[in-house]
């Protein structure tokens with residue numbers, strides 16, 4: 001057994017506590033003393049989630065942002081966080097990391113209240129984890145599994161900018177600053193999640209790619225999903241064009257941190273959102289662009305260990 005999804009299947013077999021939501025959601029939901037806490041944890045690893053040469057401020061920012069994005073996907077209000085930090089061996093680097101982290105924590109109102117610090121063996125890649133705690137803002141906390149046949153699927157913004165930013169950085173080429181910024185400093189949609197939470201049937205964030213995350217929402221909801229539009233920014237279209245290869249790259253690169261949500265047909269999203277598809281009875285994911293069926297790419301998105 002290799003790979004993230006196979007390992008998660010093993011974990012799911014033992015995830016009986018309702019707080020775990022079957023390990024099929026972005027977060028755990030804990031009922032504690034009448035309050036409902038939303039808890040999530042994500043890790044960033046050098047050369048896996050960020051480039052060794054990325055500015056340390058941006059890595060600190062990103063560690064907070066990817067966790068805040070999971071809170072946003074449940075409409076949760078950030079409460080506090082804990083960080084597990086591996087010293088980089090360079091005090092100035094560590095201080096710069098913390099300044100970027102603090103900027104994000106201040107921006108989104110999520111104080112750091114604890115954690116742990118270690119040193120790694122020489123030569124080990126940098127690695128950092130953060131556990132974010134939020135407070136539910138709605139009676140029903142949207143899961144990935146609540147989409148209904150006939151629902152319309154939306155995203156809160158275009159996809160593929162971060163993936164393109166990574167590609168140009170890896171190639172050492174020049175790129176529009178907006179693409180690099182999307183890769184290094186994702187903006188979690190905390191405000192939008194709070195607005196959407198009471199209206200949506202299902203919601204999650206897009207970390208691994210529009211196609212794979214839509215397929216996950218469809219599977220969790222016991223439905224088929226049809227993607228009819230892959231929205232890209234003008235910066236990305238200017239760099240990569242609007243051909244099918246560029247669109248599929250944008251829909252599978254991941255690192256988008258936009259919200260993906262299902263709303264009943266005819267309901268106004270109330271936030272800036274782009275319609276990308278719909279749910280219907282059945283199972284699986286299909287792509288239908290410009291009136292023509294498009295074969296799915298071999299990889300629908302990012303999966304660790306594959």
Ligand SMILES: Nc1ncnc2c1ncn2[C@@H]1O[C@H](COP(=O)(O)OP(=O)(O)O)[C@@H](O)[C@H]1O
Pocket residue numbers: 008011020022023024025026027028041042070207
């Ligand atoms: N090592 C682990 N131990 C326990 N639960 C895990 C582990 N890795 C992932 N999960 C759980 O599996 C589910 C899916 O994880 P993931 O795809 O990483 O979610 P997300 O993209 O929202 O971070 C979540 O409920 C997460 O908490």
Ligand SMILES: Cc1ncc(C[n+]2csc(CCOP(=O)(O)OP(=O)(O)O)c2C)c(N)n1
Pocket residue numbers: 042043046047048049050051066166207208253254255302304
């Ligand atoms: C250097 C580098 N290579 C590749 C990627 C692409 N990438 C790595 S992990 C990932 C998915 C998101 O990370 P993950 O740990 O799966 O977060 P989660 O889905 O658990 O929120 C993507 C798109 C990257 N961000 N940086």
Ligand SMILES: [Mg+2]
Pocket residue numbers: 041042
């Ligand atoms: Mg995760």
